[in-house]
Amino acid sequence: MDLFGIPAPLLFGQVLLGLINGAFYALLSLGLAVIFGMLNVINFTHGAQFMMGAFVAWMLLEWLGIGYWGALLLAPLIVGATGIIMERLMIARLYKLDHLYGLLLTFGLGLIIEGLFRNEFGSSGLPYRIPVELQGAWDLDFMFMPVYRGWVVLVAFVMCLATWLVIEKTKIGSYLRAATENPALVQAFGINVPRMMTLTYGAGVALAAFAGVLAAPIYSVNPQMGSNLIIIVFAVVVIGGMGSILGSVLTGFGLGIIEGLTKVFYPEASSTVIFVVMALVLLARPAALLGRS
Protein backbone atom coordinates (compact mmCIF):
# COMPACT_ATOMS: atom_id res chain seq x y z
CA MET A 1 0.00 0.00 0.00
CA ASP A 2 1.40 3.36 -1.05
CA LEU A 3 0.29 6.90 -0.16
CA PHE A 4 1.63 9.80 -2.25
CA GLY A 5 4.15 7.35 -3.66
CA ILE A 6 5.48 6.60 -0.18
CA PRO A 7 5.09 3.15 1.39
CA ALA A 8 2.46 3.40 4.13
CA PRO A 9 4.59 1.86 6.91
CA LEU A 10 7.27 4.47 6.33
CA LEU A 11 4.78 7.31 6.25
CA PHE A 12 2.87 6.23 9.37
CA GLY A 13 6.08 5.35 11.13
CA GLN A 14 7.37 8.88 10.68
CA VAL A 15 4.05 10.40 11.67
CA LEU A 16 4.17 8.32 14.85
CA LEU A 17 7.75 9.34 15.53
CA GLY A 18 6.68 12.93 14.93
CA LEU A 19 3.81 12.52 17.39
CA ILE A 20 6.21 11.26 20.05
CA ASN A 21 8.59 14.15 19.57
CA GLY A 22 5.52 16.38 19.47
CA ALA A 23 4.41 14.96 22.82
CA PHE A 24 7.67 16.15 24.38
CA TYR A 25 7.50 19.51 22.62
CA ALA A 26 3.95 19.95 23.93
CA LEU A 27 4.74 18.94 27.53
CA LEU A 28 7.82 21.14 27.71
CA SER A 29 6.31 24.17 26.01
CA LEU A 30 3.26 23.79 28.25
CA GLY A 31 5.44 24.19 31.34
CA LEU A 32 7.22 27.14 29.77
CA ALA A 33 3.91 28.77 28.89
CA VAL A 34 2.54 28.32 32.40
CA ILE A 35 5.68 29.85 33.89
CA PHE A 36 5.88 32.71 31.41
CA GLY A 37 2.18 33.54 31.79
CA MET A 38 2.37 33.89 35.53
CA LEU A 39 5.96 34.97 36.28
CA ASN A 40 6.80 36.78 33.07
CA VAL A 41 10.09 34.91 33.08
CA ILE A 42 11.34 32.90 30.13
CA ASN A 43 12.62 29.81 31.91
CA PHE A 44 15.79 28.82 30.10
CA THR A 45 16.53 26.29 32.86
CA HIS A 46 13.65 24.21 31.51
CA GLY A 47 15.84 21.88 29.46
CA ALA A 48 18.10 21.19 32.43
CA GLN A 49 15.05 20.49 34.60
CA PHE A 50 13.76 18.03 31.98
CA MET A 51 17.16 16.32 32.13
CA MET A 52 17.04 16.34 35.94
CA GLY A 53 13.71 14.51 35.78
CA ALA A 54 15.32 11.72 33.76
CA PHE A 55 18.36 11.58 36.06
CA VAL A 56 16.26 11.51 39.22
CA ALA A 57 14.32 8.58 37.73
CA TRP A 58 17.64 6.83 37.08
CA MET A 59 18.94 7.57 40.60
CA LEU A 60 15.71 6.39 42.21
CA LEU A 61 16.07 3.10 40.37
CA GLU A 62 19.82 2.58 40.81
CA TRP A 63 20.18 3.85 44.36
CA LEU A 64 16.83 3.17 45.99
CA GLY A 65 15.31 0.51 43.80
CA ILE A 66 12.26 2.66 43.03
CA GLY A 67 11.06 1.84 39.54
CA TYR A 68 9.43 3.70 36.68
CA TRP A 69 5.97 4.11 38.19
CA GLY A 70 7.28 5.50 41.45
CA ALA A 71 9.65 7.78 39.54
CA LEU A 72 6.80 9.12 37.43
CA LEU A 73 5.34 10.49 40.66
CA LEU A 74 8.44 11.21 42.75
CA ALA A 75 10.82 12.75 40.20
CA PRO A 76 8.45 15.66 39.35
CA LEU A 77 7.95 16.29 43.08
CA ILE A 78 11.68 16.29 43.80
CA VAL A 79 12.70 18.40 40.81
CA GLY A 80 9.67 20.67 41.39
CA ALA A 81 10.92 21.23 44.94
CA THR A 82 14.34 22.29 43.64
CA GLY A 83 12.50 24.69 41.35
CA ILE A 84 10.64 26.17 44.32
CA ILE A 85 13.91 26.74 46.15
CA MET A 86 15.43 28.36 43.04
CA GLU A 87 12.42 30.64 42.63
CA ARG A 88 12.48 31.74 46.29
CA LEU A 89 16.22 32.32 46.42
CA MET A 90 16.89 33.80 42.99
CA ILE A 91 14.18 34.20 40.39
CA ALA A 92 11.78 36.06 42.73
CA ARG A 93 14.27 38.92 42.85
CA LEU A 94 13.98 39.56 39.12
CA TYR A 95 10.25 40.13 38.63
CA LYS A 96 10.53 43.89 38.63
CA LEU A 97 13.41 43.92 36.13
CA ASP A 98 13.61 43.53 32.38
CA HIS A 99 13.02 40.10 30.77
CA LEU A 100 16.67 40.00 29.89
CA TYR A 101 17.74 39.46 33.50
CA GLY A 102 15.46 36.48 33.96
CA LEU A 103 16.74 35.07 30.70
CA LEU A 104 20.38 35.44 31.70
CA LEU A 105 19.85 34.00 35.18
CA THR A 106 17.84 30.97 34.07
CA PHE A 107 20.17 30.34 31.12
CA GLY A 108 23.19 30.46 33.43
CA LEU A 109 21.55 28.18 35.97
CA GLY A 110 20.75 25.74 33.19
CA LEU A 111 24.40 25.65 32.13
CA ILE A 112 25.56 25.16 35.72
CA ILE A 113 23.15 22.29 36.34
CA GLU A 114 24.13 20.64 33.07
CA GLY A 115 27.81 21.05 33.92
CA LEU A 116 27.37 19.52 37.36
CA PHE A 117 25.66 16.47 35.92
CA ARG A 118 28.31 16.10 33.21
CA ASN A 119 31.02 16.23 35.85
CA GLU A 120 29.33 13.59 37.93
CA PHE A 121 27.93 11.21 35.32
CA GLY A 122 29.94 11.91 32.15
CA SER A 123 28.27 12.63 28.85
CA SER A 124 27.97 9.17 27.36
CA GLY A 125 24.50 8.46 28.69
CA LEU A 126 23.03 5.95 31.12
CA PRO A 127 20.53 3.24 30.20
CA TYR A 128 17.01 3.20 31.61
CA ARG A 129 14.80 0.25 30.80
CA ILE A 130 11.23 0.37 29.63
CA PRO A 131 9.03 -0.97 32.46
CA VAL A 132 7.89 -4.55 31.94
CA GLU A 133 4.25 -3.55 31.62
CA LEU A 134 5.00 -1.31 28.66
CA GLN A 135 7.40 -3.52 26.73
CA GLY A 136 6.57 -5.10 23.40
CA ALA A 137 4.76 -3.77 20.38
CA TRP A 138 1.31 -3.81 18.81
CA ASP A 139 0.87 -5.09 15.28
CA LEU A 140 -1.16 -2.41 13.51
CA ASP A 141 -1.10 -4.23 10.10
CA PHE A 142 0.74 -1.42 8.38
CA MET A 143 3.43 -1.19 11.05
CA PHE A 144 4.58 -2.33 14.47
CA MET A 145 3.95 0.22 17.16
CA PRO A 146 6.05 -0.05 20.33
CA VAL A 147 3.73 0.01 23.33
CA TYR A 148 5.91 2.46 25.21
CA ARG A 149 5.72 5.05 22.43
CA GLY A 150 1.95 4.83 22.34
CA TRP A 151 1.97 5.28 26.11
CA VAL A 152 4.09 8.44 25.85
CA VAL A 153 1.73 10.04 23.36
CA LEU A 154 -1.30 9.11 25.44
CA VAL A 155 0.12 10.31 28.75
CA ALA A 156 1.40 13.55 27.27
CA PHE A 157 -1.99 14.22 25.76
CA VAL A 158 -3.79 13.49 29.05
CA MET A 159 -1.34 15.69 30.96
CA CYS A 160 -1.82 18.60 28.56
CA LEU A 161 -5.59 18.23 28.76
CA ALA A 162 -5.48 18.09 32.56
CA THR A 163 -3.31 21.21 32.77
CA TRP A 164 -5.62 23.04 30.39
CA LEU A 165 -8.67 22.01 32.45
CA VAL A 166 -7.06 23.15 35.69
CA ILE A 167 -6.23 26.55 34.23
CA GLU A 168 -9.47 27.15 32.35
CA LYS A 169 -12.08 25.51 34.55
CA THR A 170 -11.05 25.64 38.20
CA LYS A 171 -10.93 28.26 40.90
CA ILE A 172 -7.12 28.02 41.14
CA GLY A 173 -7.02 28.46 37.39
CA SER A 174 -9.11 31.62 37.60
CA TYR A 175 -6.64 33.03 40.15
CA LEU A 176 -3.80 32.20 37.76
CA ARG A 177 -5.47 33.81 34.77
CA ALA A 178 -6.42 36.88 36.78
CA ALA A 179 -2.93 37.22 38.25
CA THR A 180 -1.46 36.93 34.75
CA GLU A 181 -3.47 40.02 33.78
CA ASN A 182 -3.16 42.12 36.93
CA PRO A 183 -1.19 40.60 39.81
CA ALA A 184 -1.36 43.72 42.01
CA LEU A 185 -5.15 43.78 41.99
CA VAL A 186 -5.43 40.05 42.65
CA GLN A 187 -3.17 40.53 45.65
CA ALA A 188 -5.29 43.49 46.81
CA PHE A 189 -8.24 41.08 46.94
CA GLY A 190 -6.42 39.10 49.61
CA ILE A 191 -4.63 36.43 47.57
CA ASN A 192 -1.00 35.69 48.36
CA VAL A 193 0.34 36.25 44.84
CA PRO A 194 4.06 35.74 45.62
CA ARG A 195 3.30 32.29 47.01
CA MET A 196 1.17 31.54 43.96
CA MET A 197 4.09 32.46 41.70
CA THR A 198 6.42 30.17 43.62
CA LEU A 199 4.02 27.25 43.33
CA THR A 200 3.42 27.98 39.65
CA TYR A 201 7.13 27.86 38.97
CA GLY A 202 7.33 24.60 40.91
CA ALA A 203 4.46 23.15 38.87
CA GLY A 204 6.02 24.20 35.56
CA VAL A 205 9.33 22.64 36.58
CA ALA A 206 7.53 19.48 37.73
CA LEU A 207 5.96 19.22 34.26
CA ALA A 208 9.43 19.38 32.70
CA ALA A 209 10.68 16.66 35.08
CA PHE A 210 7.64 14.53 34.28
CA ALA A 211 8.53 14.78 30.59
CA GLY A 212 12.09 13.83 31.57
CA VAL A 213 10.93 10.60 33.22
CA LEU A 214 8.82 9.77 30.16
CA ALA A 215 11.87 10.37 27.98
CA ALA A 216 14.30 8.31 30.06
CA PRO A 217 13.52 4.92 28.45
CA ILE A 218 13.43 6.37 24.90
CA TYR A 219 16.46 8.61 24.79
CA SER A 220 19.48 7.65 26.82
CA VAL A 221 19.73 9.54 30.11
CA ASN A 222 22.49 12.09 29.53
CA PRO A 223 23.27 15.65 30.65
CA GLN A 224 22.74 17.14 27.16
CA MET A 225 19.32 15.59 26.56
CA GLY A 226 17.56 18.80 27.61
CA SER A 227 19.62 21.32 25.72
CA ASN A 228 19.16 19.37 22.49
CA LEU A 229 15.42 19.54 22.85
CA ILE A 230 14.92 22.95 24.40
CA ILE A 231 15.95 25.00 21.37
CA ILE A 232 13.17 23.39 19.37
CA VAL A 233 10.77 23.84 22.26
CA PHE A 234 11.46 27.56 22.33
CA ALA A 235 10.61 27.73 18.65
CA VAL A 236 7.37 25.91 19.46
CA VAL A 237 6.55 28.38 22.22
CA VAL A 238 7.22 31.32 19.91
CA ILE A 239 4.98 29.83 17.23
CA GLY A 240 2.18 28.96 19.66
CA GLY A 241 2.27 32.32 21.36
CA MET A 242 4.15 33.15 24.55
CA GLY A 243 2.03 32.19 27.51
CA SER A 244 -0.78 30.55 25.53
CA ILE A 245 -1.55 27.10 26.94
CA LEU A 246 -3.67 25.85 24.08
CA GLY A 247 -1.24 27.38 21.57
CA SER A 248 1.75 25.52 23.02
CA VAL A 249 -0.01 22.19 23.14
CA LEU A 250 -1.40 22.38 19.60
CA THR A 251 1.83 23.65 18.08
CA GLY A 252 3.83 21.09 20.07
CA PHE A 253 1.97 18.12 18.61
CA GLY A 254 1.48 19.82 15.22
CA LEU A 255 5.13 20.64 14.69
CA GLY A 256 6.17 17.18 15.78
CA ILE A 257 4.03 15.77 12.98
CA ILE A 258 5.25 18.35 10.45
CA GLU A 259 8.80 17.42 11.36
CA GLY A 260 8.01 13.72 10.94
CA LEU A 261 6.43 14.27 7.53
CA THR A 262 9.35 16.39 6.40
CA LYS A 263 11.59 13.43 7.16
CA VAL A 264 9.58 11.40 4.65
CA PHE A 265 9.23 13.92 1.86
CA TYR A 266 12.36 16.04 2.15
CA PRO A 267 14.68 14.62 4.82
CA GLU A 268 17.32 17.32 4.29
CA ALA A 269 14.99 19.94 5.77
CA SER A 270 13.74 17.92 8.73
CA SER A 271 15.98 19.58 11.30
CA THR A 272 15.21 23.11 10.10
CA VAL A 273 11.54 22.93 9.17
CA ILE A 274 10.39 24.06 12.64
CA PHE A 275 12.52 27.17 12.44
CA VAL A 276 11.24 27.92 8.95
CA VAL A 277 7.69 27.70 10.29
CA MET A 278 8.69 29.95 13.18
CA ALA A 279 10.10 32.59 10.85
CA LEU A 280 7.00 32.48 8.65
CA VAL A 281 4.63 32.75 11.60
CA LEU A 282 6.56 35.68 13.06
CA LEU A 283 6.53 37.47 9.71
CA ALA A 284 2.79 36.98 9.26
CA ARG A 285 1.59 37.35 12.87
CA PRO A 286 4.10 38.79 15.32
CA ALA A 287 1.78 37.93 18.23
CA ALA A 288 2.03 34.30 17.06
CA LEU A 289 -0.85 31.94 16.47
CA LEU A 290 -2.74 32.22 19.77
CA GLY A 291 -0.63 34.74 21.65
CA ARG A 292 -1.41 37.98 23.33
CA SER A 293 -0.02 40.94 21.44
Added chain:
Amino acid sequence: MLEIKGLEAWYGESHVLHGVDLHINDGEVVTLLGRNGAGKTSTLRAIMGLVGRRSGSIRFNGQELVARRSDLIARAGIAYCPEERGIFASLDVTENLMLPPQIAPGGMSVDEIYTLFPNLKERARSPGNKLSGGEQQMLAIGRILRTGAKLLLLDEPSEGLAPVIVQQIGITVRELKKRGFTVLLVEQNFRFAQTVADRHYVMDHGVVVDHVANHELAGAMDRLHNYLGV
Protein backbone atom coordinates in the same frame (compact mmCIF):
# COMPACT_ATOMS: atom_id res chain seq x y z
CA MET B 1 -13.18 52.50 61.98
CA LEU B 2 -10.42 53.94 59.77
CA GLU B 3 -8.01 56.56 61.05
CA ILE B 4 -5.29 57.89 58.77
CA LYS B 5 -2.59 60.20 60.10
CA GLY B 6 0.32 61.81 58.28
CA LEU B 7 0.10 59.39 55.38
CA GLU B 8 2.84 59.93 52.81
CA ALA B 9 3.32 57.87 49.68
CA TRP B 10 5.75 57.56 46.78
CA TYR B 11 5.70 55.98 43.34
CA GLY B 12 9.37 55.41 42.75
CA GLU B 13 10.94 58.84 43.11
CA SER B 14 7.73 60.82 42.88
CA HIS B 15 6.25 61.88 46.20
CA VAL B 16 2.45 61.80 45.73
CA LEU B 17 0.95 62.10 49.25
CA HIS B 18 2.32 64.64 51.71
CA GLY B 19 0.69 63.81 55.01
CA VAL B 20 -2.97 62.90 54.56
CA ASP B 21 -5.18 62.97 57.67
CA LEU B 22 -8.71 61.63 57.67
CA HIS B 23 -11.01 59.37 59.58
CA ILE B 24 -14.15 57.42 58.80
CA ASN B 25 -16.67 56.19 61.35
CA ASP B 26 -18.45 52.90 61.21
CA GLY B 27 -21.35 52.99 58.72
CA GLU B 28 -20.47 56.31 57.10
CA VAL B 29 -20.20 57.17 53.43
CA VAL B 30 -17.34 59.64 53.00
CA THR B 31 -16.07 61.13 49.77
CA LEU B 32 -12.69 62.41 48.69
CA LEU B 33 -13.19 65.35 46.35
CA GLY B 34 -10.52 67.19 44.44
CA ARG B 35 -9.02 67.98 41.08
CA ASN B 36 -7.25 65.49 38.85
CA GLY B 37 -3.89 64.72 40.37
CA ALA B 38 -4.86 65.95 43.86
CA GLY B 39 -3.99 62.54 45.35
CA LYS B 40 -7.44 60.94 45.74
CA THR B 41 -6.68 57.74 43.88
CA SER B 42 -3.23 57.59 45.45
CA THR B 43 -4.85 57.76 48.89
CA LEU B 44 -6.99 54.70 48.13
CA ARG B 45 -4.02 52.88 46.60
CA ALA B 46 -1.88 53.76 49.61
CA ILE B 47 -4.52 52.36 51.98
CA MET B 48 -4.50 49.11 49.93
CA GLY B 49 -0.70 48.93 49.87
CA LEU B 50 -0.53 49.46 46.11
CA VAL B 51 1.99 52.31 46.07
CA GLY B 52 5.76 51.96 46.02
CA ARG B 53 6.45 53.17 49.55
CA ARG B 54 4.40 54.78 52.29
CA SER B 55 4.78 56.11 55.80
CA GLY B 56 2.55 57.54 58.49
CA SER B 57 -0.28 55.64 60.11
CA ILE B 58 -3.32 53.77 58.79
CA ARG B 59 -5.26 52.32 61.70
CA PHE B 60 -8.19 50.08 60.86
CA ASN B 61 -10.28 48.62 63.68
CA GLY B 62 -7.29 49.04 65.97
CA GLN B 63 -4.73 47.39 63.63
CA GLU B 64 -1.84 49.31 62.07
CA LEU B 65 -1.79 48.59 58.30
CA VAL B 66 0.87 50.93 56.97
CA ALA B 67 3.61 48.30 56.80
CA ARG B 68 1.44 45.39 55.66
CA ARG B 69 1.40 43.59 52.32
CA SER B 70 -1.71 44.30 50.26
CA ASP B 71 -3.19 40.78 50.54
CA LEU B 72 -3.04 41.04 54.34
CA ILE B 73 -4.66 44.49 54.22
CA ALA B 74 -7.52 42.97 52.23
CA ARG B 75 -7.75 40.17 54.77
CA ALA B 76 -8.08 42.73 57.56
CA GLY B 77 -11.44 43.63 56.01
CA ILE B 78 -10.96 46.29 53.33
CA ALA B 79 -12.16 45.81 49.76
CA TYR B 80 -11.08 47.91 46.80
CA CYS B 81 -12.79 48.81 43.55
CA PRO B 82 -10.20 50.49 41.29
CA GLU B 83 -10.85 53.42 38.98
CA GLU B 84 -10.07 51.36 35.87
CA ARG B 85 -12.48 48.75 37.32
CA GLY B 86 -9.99 45.92 36.90
CA ILE B 87 -12.34 43.43 35.29
CA PHE B 88 -10.31 40.42 34.14
CA ALA B 89 -10.75 39.87 30.41
CA SER B 90 -9.83 36.20 30.50
CA LEU B 91 -12.44 35.44 33.18
CA ASP B 92 -16.18 35.37 32.60
CA VAL B 93 -18.62 37.38 34.73
CA THR B 94 -19.20 34.59 37.24
CA GLU B 95 -15.47 33.93 37.61
CA ASN B 96 -14.82 37.64 38.09
CA LEU B 97 -17.58 37.77 40.69
CA MET B 98 -16.24 34.75 42.57
CA LEU B 99 -12.57 35.76 42.37
CA PRO B 100 -12.04 37.75 45.60
CA PRO B 101 -11.84 35.23 48.42
CA GLN B 102 -14.16 35.51 51.40
CA ILE B 103 -12.22 37.07 54.23
CA ALA B 104 -14.95 37.23 56.87
CA PRO B 105 -18.48 35.93 57.35
CA GLY B 106 -21.43 38.20 56.61
CA GLY B 107 -20.78 39.08 52.96
CA MET B 108 -23.66 39.32 50.51
CA SER B 109 -24.73 36.17 48.68
CA VAL B 110 -24.43 35.89 44.91
CA ASP B 111 -28.25 35.99 44.68
CA GLU B 112 -28.36 39.25 46.63
CA ILE B 113 -25.71 40.72 44.35
CA TYR B 114 -27.70 39.65 41.29
CA THR B 115 -30.80 41.27 42.81
CA LEU B 116 -28.83 44.49 43.18
CA PHE B 117 -27.44 44.22 39.63
CA PRO B 118 -29.90 42.20 37.51
CA ASN B 119 -27.86 42.91 34.33
CA LEU B 120 -24.99 40.83 35.67
CA LYS B 121 -27.11 37.75 36.01
CA GLU B 122 -28.04 37.85 32.33
CA ARG B 123 -24.36 38.15 31.40
CA ALA B 124 -23.11 35.46 33.81
CA ARG B 125 -21.20 33.56 31.10
CA SER B 126 -19.91 36.55 29.10
CA PRO B 127 -16.17 37.16 29.12
CA GLY B 128 -15.13 40.17 31.21
CA ASN B 129 -14.00 42.19 28.20
CA LYS B 130 -17.37 41.95 26.45
CA LEU B 131 -19.21 44.03 29.06
CA SER B 132 -20.36 47.63 28.69
CA GLY B 133 -18.77 50.26 30.93
CA GLY B 134 -21.80 50.24 33.23
CA GLU B 135 -21.82 46.47 33.51
CA GLN B 136 -18.11 46.47 34.26
CA GLN B 137 -18.64 48.98 37.05
CA MET B 138 -21.48 46.94 38.53
CA LEU B 139 -19.31 43.82 38.40
CA ALA B 140 -16.38 45.65 39.97
CA ILE B 141 -18.59 46.77 42.87
CA GLY B 142 -20.57 43.52 43.05
CA ARG B 143 -17.56 41.27 43.40
CA ILE B 144 -16.28 43.03 46.53
CA LEU B 145 -19.63 42.74 48.33
CA ARG B 146 -19.32 38.96 48.64
CA THR B 147 -16.11 38.98 50.64
CA GLY B 148 -17.37 40.04 54.05
CA ALA B 149 -15.20 43.18 54.02
CA LYS B 150 -17.01 46.00 55.80
CA LEU B 151 -15.00 48.94 54.45
CA LEU B 152 -15.31 49.55 50.70
CA LEU B 153 -12.96 51.83 48.80
CA LEU B 154 -14.66 52.91 45.57
CA ASP B 155 -12.63 54.90 43.06
CA GLU B 156 -14.84 57.09 40.83
CA PRO B 157 -17.65 54.61 40.24
CA SER B 158 -19.60 57.23 38.26
CA GLU B 159 -16.81 58.06 35.84
CA GLY B 160 -17.67 57.88 32.16
CA LEU B 161 -21.10 56.36 32.68
CA ALA B 162 -24.49 57.42 31.30
CA PRO B 163 -26.70 59.43 33.74
CA VAL B 164 -29.16 56.58 34.18
CA ILE B 165 -26.31 54.22 35.19
CA VAL B 166 -24.85 56.84 37.55
CA GLN B 167 -28.28 56.98 39.17
CA GLN B 168 -28.27 53.22 39.60
CA ILE B 169 -24.79 53.34 41.15
CA GLY B 170 -26.10 56.04 43.54
CA ILE B 171 -29.00 53.82 44.58
CA THR B 172 -26.50 51.01 45.14
CA VAL B 173 -24.24 53.10 47.37
CA ARG B 174 -27.22 54.17 49.50
CA GLU B 175 -28.36 50.55 49.69
CA LEU B 176 -24.86 49.53 50.84
CA LYS B 177 -24.97 52.15 53.57
CA LYS B 178 -28.33 50.82 54.69
CA ARG B 179 -26.80 47.36 54.93
CA GLY B 180 -24.11 48.65 57.25
CA PHE B 181 -21.15 48.95 54.85
CA THR B 182 -18.71 51.81 55.37
CA VAL B 183 -17.67 53.49 52.13
CA LEU B 184 -14.78 55.74 51.16
CA LEU B 185 -15.63 57.14 47.76
CA VAL B 186 -13.36 59.05 45.40
CA GLU B 187 -15.39 61.38 43.22
CA GLN B 188 -15.00 64.19 40.75
CA ASN B 189 -18.73 64.31 40.15
CA PHE B 190 -19.81 66.73 42.79
CA ARG B 191 -23.54 66.35 42.29
CA PHE B 192 -23.30 62.60 42.52
CA ALA B 193 -21.23 62.80 45.71
CA GLN B 194 -23.84 65.07 47.26
CA THR B 195 -26.61 62.48 46.83
CA VAL B 196 -24.80 59.65 48.63
CA ALA B 197 -22.33 60.95 51.21
CA ASP B 198 -22.39 61.97 54.88
CA ARG B 199 -19.19 63.97 54.76
CA HIS B 200 -16.66 65.19 52.23
CA TYR B 201 -12.91 65.64 52.39
CA VAL B 202 -11.31 67.91 49.82
CA MET B 203 -7.80 67.10 48.64
CA ASP B 204 -5.23 69.21 46.85
CA HIS B 205 -1.53 68.62 46.16
CA GLY B 206 -1.44 65.39 48.14
CA VAL B 207 -3.01 66.63 51.37
CA VAL B 208 -6.52 67.06 52.78
CA VAL B 209 -7.29 70.78 52.62
CA ASP B 210 -10.90 70.96 53.74
CA HIS B 211 -13.69 68.99 55.32
CA VAL B 212 -17.44 69.57 54.87
CA ALA B 213 -20.46 67.75 56.29
CA ASN B 214 -23.02 67.02 53.62
CA HIS B 215 -25.71 69.26 55.16
CA GLU B 216 -23.29 72.21 55.14
CA LEU B 217 -22.42 71.69 51.54
CA ALA B 218 -24.74 74.35 50.12
CA GLY B 219 -23.13 77.02 52.30
CA ALA B 220 -19.63 75.92 51.39
CA MET B 221 -20.08 76.04 47.63
CA ASP B 222 -17.91 79.11 47.01
CA ARG B 223 -15.02 77.61 48.94
CA LEU B 224 -15.32 74.28 47.14
CA HIS B 225 -15.53 75.82 43.70
CA ASN B 226 -12.25 77.43 44.51
CA TYR B 227 -10.59 74.08 45.29
CA LEU B 228 -12.23 72.09 42.58
CA GLY B 229 -12.01 74.70 39.87
CA VAL B 230 -15.51 74.04 38.57
